[in-house]
Amino acid sequence: MSDDGTAGADEAQGPAPSAAEEAEAAAFAAALEGRGDAPEDAAAAAALLRYSRDAGALDDASAARVLQAVLGDAPASDPVAGERPWWARPWTFLLPAGVGLAVAGAALVLTLRPGVPGGDLPLPDVALLRAQARAAEGAGSGELDEALTTYRGALHRRLGERYAP
């Protein structure tokens, strides 16, 4: 018997193993335990023998684990939009809600934005416009000067109120 625990012809059935055969046997034994490579002919035969027990049946637990791995890796964006009832589809509520928010936001902006510059200043009144018309017809500038003075006074007062410190 050799030092590493192998035996001769009778125990292992057949001629005494060579060093190469012992090494192959050790590699094969390790491969059966998931370590390293086995001689290919023996590994294939061992796999066939194991396969013959159940013809490679896929047990329920393994099947479920594989399916979970496949669907778990799939992008979440593709599930079943076309198969859900309308009230369960995300865009059924998200789209109107988005439109509503946009409208509300626009209304808020329009309400709170500053007024048009000069929008609250006094406009020329009818008397000033008539004086301008008459001056244009050659009636003299006295009436127009008086109307302009009145209008400028009102304008300057409003400006003074807006920009007073």
Added chain:
Amino acid sequence: MERACYPRGVDPGPDDERALALRAQRGDRDAFAALYRRHAPRLYARILVPRLGDRSAAEDALAETFRKALEQLPGWRPHPEGLGPWLTRIAIREAANVHRARTRTGRSLARFDALLGPLREEGDGPGAALDRRQREAWLEARREAVMAALSPRYRRALTLRLLEERSRAECAELLELRVGTFDVLLLRAVRGFRREWEAMEASPLPGTPSRTSTMDVESTEEGA
């Protein structure tokens, strides 16, 4: 729309499969799961395990096969034979990919599909029509015939280590050998098993008459 849910083990017919495939194309995961339950056992047992020789690697390849199927399903066009041939092609490619990857990393796998004889998954060969129980029966009969041709010591080593999955130490103890000696015995037994398996004339498939059966002899005599 009606939503059919097929419990595990319930096999939808071809029309149902087409409907399932169309639903799965639209992203229905229940339909995809039903297709998976229908095809995964066949792909695993007949394509991946024989080509990879390792169940763990076959499970990984099965997952990759269905990942690719999920990605490519929108481009699938309905076919009279359903999804089977298409999935089979994906699985075969995936098994080849695994072999290439394992070879690069120095961890090769031992395929044994060439040893399956009439059970090889070659399109519509005689073994393709067999269901799982028929395949199991054929394999068991062939295995027992081969084992009977081996010496009792080889037979016991193979049974203990590869069929009963006992540890090396336990096998060695039961056979009253040192572990190293048992390793040599097992290697010789496995190689003997392979030689006998390859030498043995292919057993008839279930439901097909043997060439040497009594019935055949009688028929020949009658014809003469």
